[in-house]
Amino acid sequence: MNAAGIIFSNLHDNNITELTRQRTMASIPFACRYRLIDFALSNMVNSGITNINVIAHYNYHSLMDHIGTGKDWDLARRTGGIKILPPYITAYANVTNSLYNTRLEALKSVIHSIRHIREDLVVLSDCDVICNIDIDKLLKYHTDANADITMVVKSVDLDTNMSDCRVILESDENCQITDVYKETPNMKGKKDACLYIWVINKDLLISTVNDAIAHDYTSFSHDIIAKNIGKLNMQVYHYTDYSATISSFNDYFATSMQLLENGDTRESLFGISDRPVFTKVRNSPPTKYANGSCVSNSLIADGCIIEGEVDNCILFRGVKIGRGAVVKNSILFQDTVVSNNVYLNCVVTDKNAVIRDGRVLSGHETMPIYVEKGRMI
Amino acid sequence: MFKKKECVAMLLAGGQGSRLYTLTEKTAKPAVPFGGKYRIIDFPLSNCINSGIDTVGVLTQYQPLVLNEYIGNGEPWDLDRVYGGVRVLPPYQGHDSSEWYKGTANAIYQNINFIDLYDPDYVIILSGDHIYKMDYNAMLQFHKEKGAACTIAVLDVSLEEASRFGIMNTNPDGSIFEFEEKPKHPKSTKASMGIYIFNKNTLFDYLIADEANPNSSNDFGKNIIPEMLKAGEKMYAYDFEGYWKDVGTIASLWEANMDLLGDQPVFNIHDRAWRIFFRNNPLPPHFADKGSFVENSIITEGCKINGLVKDSVIFNSVVVGKGAKIIDSVILPGVVIEDGATVEYSIIDSDTVIKKNAHIGSPKKTAKGITVIGSNLTVNKDDIIEVGAMVNAETLSSKA
Numbered sequence: 001m002n003a004a005g006i007i008f009s010n011l012h013d014n015n016i017t018e019l020t021r022q023r024t025m026a027s028i029p030f031a032c033r034y035r036l037i038d039f040a041l042s043n044m045v046n047s048g049i050t051n052i053n054v055i056a057h058y059n060y061h062s063l064m065d066h067i068g069t070g071k072d073w074d075l076a077r078r079t080g081g082i083k084i085l086p087p088y089i090t091a092y093a094n095v096t097n098s099l100y101n102t103r104l105e106a107l108k109s110v111i112h113s114i115r116h117i118r119e120d121l122v123v124l125s126d127c128d129v130i131c132n133i134d135i136d137k138l139l140k141y142h143t144d145a146n147a148d149i150t151m152v153v154k155s156v157d158l159d160t161n162m163s164d165c166r167v168i169l170e171s172d173e174n175c176q177i178t179d180v181y182k183e184t185p186n187m188k189g190k191k192d193a194c195l196y197i198w199v200i201n202k203d204l205l206i207s208t209v210n211d212a213i214a215h216d217y218t219s220f221s222h223d224i225i226a227k228n229i230g231k232l233n234m235q236v237y238h239y240t241d242y243s244a245t246i247s248s249f250n251d252y253f254a255t256s257m258q259l260l261e262n263g264d265t266r267e268s269l270f271g272i273s274d275r276p277v278f279t280k281v282r283n284s285p286p287t288k289y290a291n292g293s294c295v296s297n298s299l300i301a302d303g304c305i306i307e308g309e310v311d312n313c314i315l316f317r318g319v320k321i322g323r324g325a326v327v328k329n330s331i332l333f334q335d336t337v338v339s340n341n342v343y344l345n346c347v348v349t350d351k352n353a354v355i356r357d358g359r360v361l362s363g364h365e366t367m368p369i370y371v372e373k374g375r376m377i
Numbered sequence: 378m379f380k381k382k383e384c385v386a387m388l389l390a391g392g393q394g395s396r397l398y399t400l401t402e403k404t405a406k407p408a409v410p411f412g413g414k415y416r417i418i419d420f421p422l423s424n425c426i427n428s429g430i431d432t433v434g435v436l437t438q439y440q441p442l443v444l445n446e447y448i449g450n451g452e453p454w455d456l457d458r459v460y461g462g463v464r465v466l467p468p469y470q471g472h473d474s475s476e477w478y479k480g481t482a483n484a485i486y487q488n489i490n491f492i493d494l495y496d497p498d499y500v501i502i503l504s505g506d507h508i509y510k511m512d513y514n515a516m517l518q519f520h521k522e523k524g525a526a527c528t529i530a531v532l533d534v535s536l537e538e539a540s541r542f543g544i545m546n547t548n549p550d551g552s553i554f555e556f557e558e559k560p561k562h563p564k565s566t567k568a569s570m571g572i573y574i575f576n577k578n579t580l581f582d583y584l585i586a587d588e589a590n591p592n593s594s595n596d597f598g599k600n601i602i603p604e605m606l607k608a609g610e611k612m613y614a615y616d617f618e619g620y621w622k623d624v625g626t627i628a629s630l631w632e633a634n635m636d637l638l639g640d641q642p643v644f645n646i647h648d649r650a651w652r653i654f655f656r657n658n659p660l661p662p663h664f665a666d667k668g669s670f671v672e673n674s675i676i677t678e679g680c681k682i683n684g685l686v687k688d689s690v691i692f693n694s695v696v697v698g699k700g701a702k703i704i705d706s707v708i709l710p711g712v713v714i715e716d717g718a719t720v721e722y723s724i725i726d727s728d729t730v731i732k733k734n735a736h737i738g739s740p741k742k743t744a745k746g747i748t749v750i751g752s753n754l755t756v757n758k759d760d761i762i763e764v765g766a767m768v769n770a771e772t773l774s775s776k777a
Contacts, residue, residue: 285413300663
């Protein structure tokens with residue numbers, strides 16, 4: 001399929017400040033060995049997209065470290081491949097308005113790169129959505145419908161599933177978008193939430209962004225979609241498989257724990273044999289279970305050494321669990337060391353955290369304790 | 378021209394490994410899986426890159442498809458280089474002759490042109506049959522200090538074992554005065570590890586002379602080394618201390634896998650200072666389900682465990698069903714062990730399915746040998762495969 005990709009790496013950083021203090025939304029670790037961007041990247045790569053631009057804004061060291069040359073996604077290419085686009089600021093830029101805040105401003109800042117895209121279609125994706133979507137199908141739908149823009153939506157029940165940052169798209173029986181608005185607390189019923197995975201024809205993208213620069217537009221939903229209802233063929237594409245949007249630290253914790261509750265969730269993300277999720281290779285040895293270890297209902301990456309008890313946990317690569325330690329309902333990031341006789345419950349430890357002998361930390365599923373990167377307790 | 382390489386490695390990977398039976402039916406021995414994530418060849422390749430040797434010729438002959446595919450462009454070992462890197466070298470058709478590799482020395486002889494591309498001062502000959510971590514650069518330094526023409530890495534073995542190896546008899550300064558192939562009454566316990574460093578020019582001279590000799594079997598151990606000794610070349614034994622295992626038999630392959638287990642494993646693969654690299658599959662983390670009970674084992678990506686795993690090595694994407702038991706076993710990639718099945722003291726090759734309540738092998742204490750089940754087979758529900766059996770597609774169908 002003739003498409004290029006654009007990924008926004010920073011857009012939702014403010015939603016989850018604990019984990020984005022030293023990284024982008026895109027590089028938040030998830031599910032033992034992945035970063036959030038791996039899902040967006042793998043979705044694109046698995047549908048044959050080989051020219052991907054990642055728009056970065058700040059804090060993107062961890063992102064660059066993760067992506068490297070892109071070879072782990074087969075994106076180290078002579079033609080196309082992956083490119084990180086850091087902010088483009090000239091010496092005479094308006095300092096107060098030099099960095100973008102919205103999706104449209106981000107696109108405005110990289111218009112030079114967009115102009116160089118040779119493909120006819122562009123797939124754009126945020127990094128806060130975790131799903132394994134067949135982008136091929138989406139592109140086919142877009143072409144068959146002769147659409148200008150196609151937005152992926154997912155039906156959500158606003159009564160049971162609260163959030164305050166979703167964008168809702170209304171559509172008619174032909175899936176044409178008829179209205180766009182932000183979710184507010186008083187809304188009820190089933191609505192189509194926008195996942196911000198979308199397709200647009202490249203020429204339209206360029207003219208739209210140029211127009212936005214000329215008119216100083218800032219909001220994609222408000223200034224582009226809303227203003228073009230009835231003028232452009234803007235379609236919704238209904239996605240029905242598993243997806244999760246991370247919009248807060250609690251969301252992050254709950255979504256991670258969901259992986260443990262339900263085998264179907266794991267299968268829908270990782271069980272599709274022709275659409276694997278790629279990530280940076282770390283060359284970890286297999287995980288070692290020692291005599292006396294006891295592990296139940298847990299997802300475990302390679303490179304761990306487990307000597308204690310682990311129940312309902314997510315262990316990232318290189319985690320060590322000491323003798324007599326009991327770890328429950330927790331998420332331990334890469335190279336966390338849990339020493340002997342420690343008790344942890346509902347704790348999220350960031351990379352390289354060390355919990356010394358005998359410490360007891362207990363949070364609650366509605367308020368997990370967060371231990372920052374490299375912290376020793 | 379780019380700058381020359383000081384040392385080029387030639388890795389002999391053509392071995393059939395016939396004593397591994399069904400495990401090497403479709404793959405060369407160096408491509409046999411080991412230790413949960415690795416293949417045997419990962420060890421010499423990782424040793425090369427960790428020792429600063431970035432030009433490696435891999436000599437293949439027997440069933441090379443899996444090995445070629447696995448090595449690819451060498452990227453997993455950082456051996457994808459603009460100049461040098463890893464090259465797979467199968468036998469080829471020459472201008473006026475074409476032949477298979479007749480022996481280890483002939484394999485190198487046929488690739489003299491490859492070595493010359495890099496104009497090295499030294500050539501290190503390795504084999505793809507052993508599990509070990511070794512700094513080849515330290516051996517090269519030794520070779521240079523001694524001003525040797527050839528240095529042979531040796532391992533101190535027990536006197537009983539010595540008659541299974543090529544034994545180097547040395548003077549106090551480490552120089553070799555005699556080489557005995559599998560001596561009945563060994564005079565020393567310095568066993569050759571099949572790792573040789575040669576000065577390139579000396580090596581080439583002997584290879585050319587050896588090729589001209591129609592009575593030679595074109596083998597390093599049988600021909601080149603004795604010839605060099607006879608001619609009075611300066612040859613030294615380099616003492617290697619550490620773990621080294623020839624995994625040429627089912628029993629030694631099983632043992633080497635078990636050496637990774639225990640609180641203080643005999644062979645440590647968790648050492649970040651000497652990493653073993655391998656080609657990675659994009660697999661999700663493994664899931665230890667509610668019914669899992671795992672002790673003294675290693676488990677890797679893609680596995681789903683819901684039974685008992687004890688004293689075992691589990692490769693990627695293995696499924697262990699509810700109530701299934703795996704004890705003292707090595708389970709290769711993609712094997713499915715259904716609910717209630719039991720596997721004891723066995724090696725199960727890739728992608729085989731053990732149906733419900735089947736029973737493979739018997740407890741290690743009482744078993745007479747290791748049970749081996751070949752790849753891509755299905756062991757039926759409630760079947761019992763007796764102890765010490767070597768099961769491949771033929772034996773399985775004749776049984777049914």
